[in-house]
Amino acid sequence: MSNADFVICGAGIVGLSIARELVSRGHKNILIFDKEAAPGKHASGRNSGVLHAGIYYDPGTLKARMCFEGNLLMREYCRQRQLPLLETGKVVVARDESEIPTLLELKRRATANGAQVSVVDEQTLRELEPEAKTAGKALHSPLTAVVDPKAILLALRKELEDTGVRFMFGTRFTDAGDGFVFTDNGSLEYGLFINAAGAYSDTVAHAFGIGRNYRLIPFKGIYKTLKKHAADRIRGSIYPVPNIKNPFLGIHFTRSVHGDVYLGPTAIPALGRENYGILKGMDKELPAILMRDAQMFLRNPKFRGVALEEPRKYMFKYFFEDARKLVRHLDPDDIEASPKSGIRPQLVDMRNHELVMDFLVEQGRTSLHVLNSISPAFTSAMSFARMVVNEHMNI
Structure with a gap:
């Protein structure tokens, strides 16, 4: 039986950031295990790389508290380690005049959350992002940035290993005992168990008798890319005004740190927690x-x-129609397929069958469970880790 003061299940951005925060406070006996062969093989390594700037979230929620500060912390981390960082900002555009009130609500939320945003007219939008189009007004977020998630995950792994944090890859959680957990690679004894298992965080929590009213439902995000001649027309990120009653932001344009421009993602109900293809990833x-x-x-x-609505976007016609509403020029031939896809594990409260809109942390006697670590979890991770250690650990 291996043992550690802190045993963390999940080597995604949340698990790594919590470990890093613990190390920064002098804790050394930390073990991270993951069923994959390397960190961030799922949501953390498959997202768009956008560092959000606190625009969308109700003031007072964990997302609102963590997003903007997390953005600044992650930017600084990239600068210190010379990791890719694209600081081109983003614009949020209205597809028709009926979306203007929601656009102004986003401005109100962003201001309350400390974000730097401004409402701009069509002429200013043209100067910021020549290809974007809007119905009279748009929102400009200069502090939205884009990073390389995989580069950040690799840097965090190296930093943690250099400070003595142990990793056990290829190790799957199977059950919980009293003061230890079972894995398919032996038992692990812990002082505090931290569940950062992402798409499987509900099943891990249930093994501890925690959060039994919650279930994760997977949604699939598929992407396409712009061919180079069309990609060259996009400077940064172009987003639509979202339906703020849902936790999905709609198909948008994002220039990556490597020069590609992605369109997506969708939010299609998936058939498995790792259902990245049409049938691949379905299980029992x-x-x-x-x-x-x-x-x-x-x-x-x-x-x-x-x-x-969303499953129709498997069909190119509907995917294209959504994207076309955001820009001045887009032809079907400008778009090509992309292998990029991801799963968003959305938490549902089965007592009222409502989507949980915020991050959620549930606490047991000797365990801590991070549930619903959805967007902007990558952006928020370093700020979120500080909050978890400050407010949920008696250390």
Whole structure:
């Protein structure tokens, strides 16, 4: 049996950031285990790389508290280690005049959250992002940036290993005991167990008797890319005004740190927690996921709207129509397929069949469970880790 003062399940951005925060406070006996062969093989390494700037989130929520500070901390981390960082900002555009009130609500939220944003007219938008189009007004976020998530994960792993943090890869959580957990690679004894298992965080929590009212429902994000002649017309990121009652931001344009311009992601209900292809990633949990989807479809109008609208975007026609509304020039031939895809594990409160809109931390006697670590979790990770250690650990 291996043992550590802190055993962290999950080597994604949240698990690594919490370990880093613990190290910064003098703690040394830390072990991170993950079922994959390296950090961030799922949501942390498959996201768009956008560092959000606190625009979308209700003031007072964990997302609002963590996002803007997390943005600044992650920027500084990239600068210190000379990691790729693209500081081109982003614009949020209205597809028609009916979206202007929501645009102004985003401005109000951003200001309350400490973010630096401004409402701009069409002429100013043209100067900032010549290809973007809007219905009269747009929102400009100069502090939205883009990073390389995989480069950050690699840097964090090296930093942690250099300070003595131990990693056990290829090690899957199987069950929980009293003061130890079972894995397929032996048992691990802990002083404090930290669940940062991402798409599997609900099943890990349930093994401890924690959060049994919550279930994760996976949503699939697929992307496409712009061919170079079209990509050269996009300077930064172009987002639509979202439906702020849902946790999805809609198909958007994002210039990566490597010069590619991605379109996406979708928010299609997925058939498995690792269902990155059409059929690939489905497993024995499929019937349970379909049952949860069916319950949500019947009882939650917001989920029903997503479930009816998003799967159509598997068809190019509908994907293209969504993207075309944001820019002045876009032809079907400008777009090509991309292998990039990801899974967003969205937490649902099964007591009322509502989507959980904020981060959630549940605490046991000797365990801590990070649930619903969805966007902007990557942006927020370093700030979130500080909060977790300050407010949830008696150390």
